[in-house]
Amino acid sequence: MEQPNRLELLKEILLAEEKDITQSLVDKVEKLSYTLNQPIALAEKVDPLVDDKINTLVQDMPQKLSPVITQALKTEIQNSQDAVVEALFPIIGKMIKKYVSHEIKLLNDKVNDQLQNMFTFENIMKRLFGRKPKGTDIINTADAPSLIQVMVIEKETGLLIANHAPDANEGIDEDLVAGMLTAIKSFVEDAFKGGDQELETLAYELYTLHIQNFYKYYIVAVVSGVYTITTKDKLENLLLEFADKGVSKKELKDNKLFTNKLKSFFSDQTI
Amino acid sequence: MIKLSKKVALVGSFGVGKTSLFRRFIDNEFSTDYKSTLGVQIQKKVITMDNGIELSMILWDTEGHENISEGRSSYLIGSHAFVYVFDITRIDTYKEINTQIEFLKNHFPNAVIKIVGNKLDAVSKKKAIETLKEYSVQYDYLTSAKTGDYVEELFADIAVDVTN
Numbered sequence: 147m148e149q150p151n152r153l154e155l156l157k158e159i160l161l162a163e164e165k166d167i168t169q170s171l172v173d174k175v176e177k178l179s180y181t182l183n184q185p186i187a188l189a190e191k192v193d194p195l196v197d198d199k200i201n202t203l204v205q206d207m208p209q210k211l212s213p214v215i216t217q218a219l220k221t222e223i224q225n226s227q228d229a230v231v232e233a234l235f236p237i238i239g240k241m242i243k244k245y246v247s248h249e250i251k252l253l254n255d256k257v258n259d260q261l262q263n264m265f266t267f268e269n270i271m272k273r274l275f276g277r278k279p280k281g282t283d284i285i286n287t288a289d290a291p292s293l294i295q296v297m298v299i300e301k302e303t304g305l306l307i308a309n310h311a312p313d314a315n316e317g318i319d320e321d322l323v324a325g326m327l328t329a330i331k332s333f334v335e336d337a338f339k340g341g342d343q344e345l346e347t348l349a350y351e352l353y354t355l356h357i358q359n360f361y362k363y364y365i366v367a368v369v370s371g372v373y374t375i376t377t378k379d380k381l382e383n384l385l386l387e388f389a390d391k392g393v394s395k396k397e398l399k400d401n402k403l404f405t406n407k408l409k410s411f412f413s414d415q416t417i
Numbered sequence: 418m419i420k421l422s423k424k425v426a427l428v429g430s431f432g433v434g435k436t437s438l439f440r441r442f443i444d445n446e447f448s449t450d451y452k453s454t455l456g457v458q459i460q461k462k463v464i465t466m467d468n469g470i471e472l473s474m475i476l477w478d479t480e481g482h483e484n485i486s487e488g489r490s491s492y493l494i495g496s497h498a499f500v501y502v503f504d505i506t507r508i509d510t511y512k513e514i515n516t517q518i519e520f521l522k523n524h525f526p527n528a529v530i531k532i533v534g535n536k537l538d539a540v541s542k543k544k545a546i547e548t549l550k551e552y553s554v555q556y557d558y559l560t561s562a563k564t565g566d567y568v569e570e571l572f573a574d575i576a577v578d579v580t581n
Contacts (some may be wrong), residue, residue, distance in 0.1 A: 304477075
């Protein structure tokens with residue numbers, strides 16, 4: 147045998163095992179390369195792992211994110227307290243009103259039930275001859291309430307934000323009225339030290355000034371005619387609805403915009 | 418035209434001439450008949466400014482108090498400007514002025530404050546300036562509601578400051 151052939155034979159004998167290992171590694175690398183470069187093959191391997199991770203994340207999310215979200219919300223609310231209160235004021239007002247109305251209705255129903263069950267002479271007569279209208283009913287019908295003017299006034303400054311007076315009364319300066327009303331309101335609220343209580347009505351002769359308080363502003367509705375609990379209730383609902391239908395910060399700063407909104411809302415409103 | 422409304426409150430001790438300044442500016446009138454203001458009186462003056470702004474100045478003439486903190490704070494809240502008025506001829510109306518101004522600055526940090534010495538007609542201007550210097554009193558205007566001296570200038574200056 148020649149010298150080079152013997153060397154080759156020797157190499158084959160000595161390196162046979164390494165050659166197998168090398169080939170096995172090459173095969174594995176090729177397989178890995180194929181898996182990495184073929185989306186379907188990669189998905190088969192990776193998807194179960196990702197699914198596991200997502201499931202774990204979904205399970206742990208409330209525990210892990212809750213403190214962060216709670217803290218972020220707390221900070222946001224603290225930083226924009228005015229805006230939050232402004233947004234909640236009409237909603238809370240409506241909720242309370244709805245609750246109180248519901249309770250009063252229940253009470254009213256109970257009283258009516260009791261009255262129905264009373265077997266009195268008067269009740270029998272009423273049932274026989276029907277209820278005749280009382281004097282107060284006749285007066286109430288004759289002097290039905292009507293909305294004369296609506297003013298939106300900034301609480302702190304007493305400056306008029308918006309005004310709507312269908313039958314404008316010449317000679318009245320609304321800016322001064324707004325200022326004086328704020329001064330009177332402040333005086334009453336300070337003088338009687340009623341805590342967070344606020345002035346709600348002012349009456350003079352045939353007119354009643356219904357005052358609906360909000361956080362940054364208050365609305366004064368001037369009513370002529372008989373101002374009953376029902377009138378008050380209707381006005382409250384109307385004004386809460388107006389406030390709820392989007393009194394935005396922008397509108398509070400833009401008197402013209404707010405006045406137009408006030409006019410369009412109250413143009414065909416009756417109480 | 419831009420329309421703006423601003424609240425301006427007049428504050429200071431009794432009898433310094435707050436109401437007189439108020440009436441001089443609003444109606445260009447003066448009366449020697451002194452009636453102490455009870456509570457507050459409110460008036461409006463519309464000023465058309467050079468920059469085209471129509472400013473409704475709502476003036477709150479408050480009752481006199483030596484110490485502002487004794488007055489009704491709700492009348493002052495939301496003011497865009499304060500006119501702190503003292504009487505040039507009465508030392509007791511300005512000897513504590515720094516404390517009063519500090520109170521206003523602390524409670525109403527965004528408001529414009531003008532310090533005004535009134536009744537310039539009752540004393541020579543030179544003498545008034547000397548006395549005020551002696552008591553280290555800082556002021557923005559020396560006015561006379563009686564003659565109308567510097568009243569328009571004072572409120573025109575406030576109008577500029579509150580609209581800036």
